[in-house]
Each structure stands twice: as C-alpha cells, then as structure tokens.
Amino acid sequence: MNKVVVIDGCRTPFLKSGTNYMDLLSYQLGGFAIKGLLNKTGLNADAIDSVIMGNVISNVKTPNVAREAAIAAGISNKTPCRTVSQACISANRAIADGCMEIMTGQSDVVIAGGIDHTSDSPILFPRKMRKKLFMAQKLKTLGDNLKFVSSLRISDFVPERPAVAEYSTDRVMGQDCDIMAARFQISREEQDKFAVRSHQLAAKAHEAGHLSEEMVDVHLPPKFLNIDKDNGVRGDSTIEKVARLRPAFDKKYGTLTAANSSFLTDGASAVLIMSETKAKELGFKPKVEILEFAFSGQSLEDELLLGPAYATSMVLKKANMTLAEMDVIEFHEAFAGQILSNLKALASDEFAQENLGRDKAVGKVSMDKFNLWGGSLSIGHPFGATGGRLVTTTANRLIKEKGKYGLLAACAAGAHGHAMLLKKL
Numbered sequence: 001m002n003k004v005v006v007i008d009g010c011r012t013p014f015l016k017s018g019t020n021y022m023d024l025l026s027y028q029l030g031g032f033a034i035k036g037l038l039n040k041t042g043l044n045a046d047a048i049d050s051v052i053m054g055n056v057i058s059n060v061k062t063p064n065v066a067r068e069a070a071i072a073a074g075i076s077n078k079t080p081c082r083t084v085s086q087a088c089i090s091a092n093r094a095i096a097d098g099c100m101e102i103m104t105g106q107s108d109v110v111i112a113g114g115i116d117h118t119s120d121s122p123i124l125f126p127r128k129m130r131k132k133l134f135m136a137q138k139l140k141t142l143g144d145n146l147k148f149v150s151s152l153r154i155s156d157f158v159p160e161r162p163a164v165a166e167y168s169t170d171r172v173m174g175q176d177c178d179i180m181a182a183r184f185q186i187s188r189e190e191q192d193k194f195a196v197r198s199h200q201l202a203a204k205a206h207e208a209g210h211l212s213e214e215m216v217d218v219h220l221p222p223k224f225l226n227i228d229k230d231n232g233v234r235g236d237s238t239i240e241k242v243a244r245l246r247p248a249f250d251k252k253y254g255t256l257t258a259a260n261s262s263f264l265t266d267g268a269s270a271v272l273i274m275s276e277t278k279a280k281e282l283g284f285k286p287k288v289e290i291l292e293f294a295f296s297g298q299s300l301e302d303e304l305l306l307g308p309a310y311a312t313s314m315v316l317k318k319a320n321m322t323l324a325e326m327d328v329i330e331f332h333e334a335f336a337g338q339i340l341s342n343l344k345a346l347a348s349d350e351f352a353q354e355n356l357g358r359d360k361a362v363g364k365v366s367m368d369k370f371n372l373w374g375g376s377l378s379i380g381h382p383f384g385a386t387g388g389r390l391v392t393t394t395a396n397r398l399i400k401e402k403g404k405y406g407l408l409a410a411c412a413a414g415a416h417g418h419a420m421l422l423k424k425l
Helices: 026-041 065-072 089-103 127-136 140-149 174-185 188-208 276-281 307-317 334-345 349-356 386-400
Strands: 002-011 050-055 081-086 109-115 219-220 224-227 265-275 288-297 329-332 403-413 416-424
Touching: 002 026, 002 089, 002 276, 002 386, 026 050, 026 109, 026 265, 050 065, 050 089, 050 403, 065 109, 081 089, 081 188, 089 109, 089 265, 089 288, 089 416, 109 386, 127 140, 174 188, 174 334, 188 334, 219 288, 265 276, 265 386, 288 307, 288 386, 307 334, 307 349, 307 403, 307 416, 329 386, 334 349, 334 403, 386 416
Parallel strands: 050 081, 050 109, 329 403
Antiparallel strands: 002 265, 002 288, 109 265, 219 224, 288 416, 403 416
C-alpha cells in the first residue's frame, strides 16, 4: 500500500465557548483552519483530491460542514468533501479515513481534521412543541392558525438545555470519570497536580512560540479583531489555587473540579496528508510518516474513558513496537483523572492480563516525554478538532526534540479510543 506522510498541520486558536467566536458559524471556523493550512504549505487548492472533517455538534444548516468549510477556504467545488463523527476522536477518524484513501490509491492529497463550535450548539424546543411546529406546516385557514395559537402553552417555549451526556447511560462524562478515578485510586491532589502541570507547560509553550507555529490567526469581522492565542491557558495556576474548588460532578465524594477537567471549547484543525510519491512529485518535504493507527471500543458502564489504554496496546501490537521506543507521547486530556487512570492501566500487569490479552503491562509512560506543550486541560478541547491538534503537535515535537517515533491517543464518548504512531522523516 502507499505510504502516507504528513506535510503539515494548522489550527485556529482554541477559545472557551461563549467568548470571541460566539458570532461565527461552525463552517467559518473550519474555513479559517483549511485556508491557514493552504497558506502555510503553499499548496495549490486544485491539487486536493478530498476533504474530510470531523464534527460532533452539528449545525442543522450545514450538516456536511466539511463542504461549506472547504468552499469558504477557496477549495474547488469539484473536490468531494465529507463530514464524519465519532465523538471526541472525530478528527482522528477523519485523518484515518484520509489515510485509507491514500493507502488504497483512491486519493493522493487529502486535507483532514475537524471542527467544533459549542457556542453554535442547536437549542431544541421540547418534543411536544416540535411536534406542534411540524404539524403547523399543514395549516391553511385562519381557523387552523387560531386553533394552533390557542394550543400553545408557556411550557412549550422552555428550551431543552444541551448536555454532554452519554445517551445509553444518561451520565455526563465527568460522572464516569469520577467513577473511574475512584476505581484506579487517583486522588484529588494527583489530579490537581496534573492539571497545574498542563497549564504551566502550555504557558511555557506559548512563550517559546511552539503553539503559535501550529496556529493561524483568525480575524473576526466586522472589526477584524485579531485572535492569535488560546484563551484558556492559565500559566499562573498553582496547587493552592485549584485546591480551593469544589467538586463539579459528584458534589459529595467526587474529585473532579472545573480546574482538573477540560472546558467547552470552540476551534478547528486541518492536516495535510499525501502519498509519499505525490509529496516528492510536488516538491514537499514531509514532517512524519503515519505508520499505524487503531480504534477501540470498550464497556459503556465502567470503561468509557479508557480508550487510550486499549488503543495504545492495539496499535503497538499492530506495529510490533513497544512503549519504550516512543520518543514523543501526546494523549488527549479530557480530565486529569482520565489521563492518570489510563497511565496507571498501561503500567499494570493485572490490567494487561485481564483486559488487553498481554502477559505483562504495556509499560510505564515517562512524564519527560508526555504532553510537554500542555494538553486539552489547558489548551482546550473542541470535540471534533482535537485529533488534528494531536497529530500536528506530535509531529512538531518530534522535530523540535529530535525524536524518531511518536504516539498519540485519545478517548471518546461512546466508550471509544484511538491511537496512532508517527515516524519522523
């Protein structure tokens, strides 16, 4: 099969939901990321065979948001575009789908990534009101309309509040993580310490210019305010400050707080991948080769966020490699408790024997290799876009740190996981 290489990646600054991106639509954020990638690489838009973007919170006006984002970025309408969804690993799925198109010769040049704009969440009326409005399409006479108006009640106009909850269990993800943190005996102090680490490392990465290298400035109309930095990073975080916060989910026994949990975020990412042959033909110097990837599914009841442990084991087996060979490791930080539970699972012989089909643990992750430029706890987590950030950051860190192999992994709602191996070229 054709080798797949990453030329470069690009993302918008990630902003807390309800802040500066509030008046934009999802496709506009995606357009900024794709256009930024085209400008960064100098790629002729006519060379693109396919655009694939992940998305979780879909705007009903743009269900195939990849298409609208691509057109907004100046890509030809002759280029087919599609939107994929797999919760928090939607961009990972988009990139993997792009890889498979290239590996099988269906495409040579693909832009893949993701978009999520929580500020643009559709707000629903109650079901009884939706039924009334649907039937109102058939109203014809004045009498029909008067009868419809008289049927309305104040309760019909109370909107359903959006919630990031697991459909099959009706638990929000933070509740599941509280349960998992208790199972793996992850203390509140450990979680707070990891969260502070994430914010402080992200602040240092911003100061060093590492994160700005993977971003495109966003100029917001009508005054074209320039957005050039993630706005959720708190470089002044300390253990003392975050320790004051109360539990956010399980109010009595929980250990998860607003500080050690990722926040709702708006943003988009895009990654340019090609066949190795096409990259040479077009004169591009790839950053990394995508060696292997894997997706996992676990129990919805007690393993919702253990995807990184399962998928990491799977991808290393597929590549016949070990965790110790990885020079750069980037995991999506949904919660500090989720990260620490997965790291503990990977280092456990018992977990490996009972759950992974291994005789011994996958291995202990060295924190000297792990998320050194911060992570989702500090940078933010637009659900459908984080996978693009992980690929871009892993590739850039491999180059900066003179490493050879990189591992990235993420969990997702629906009890899914993803892991990918990159090799610096």
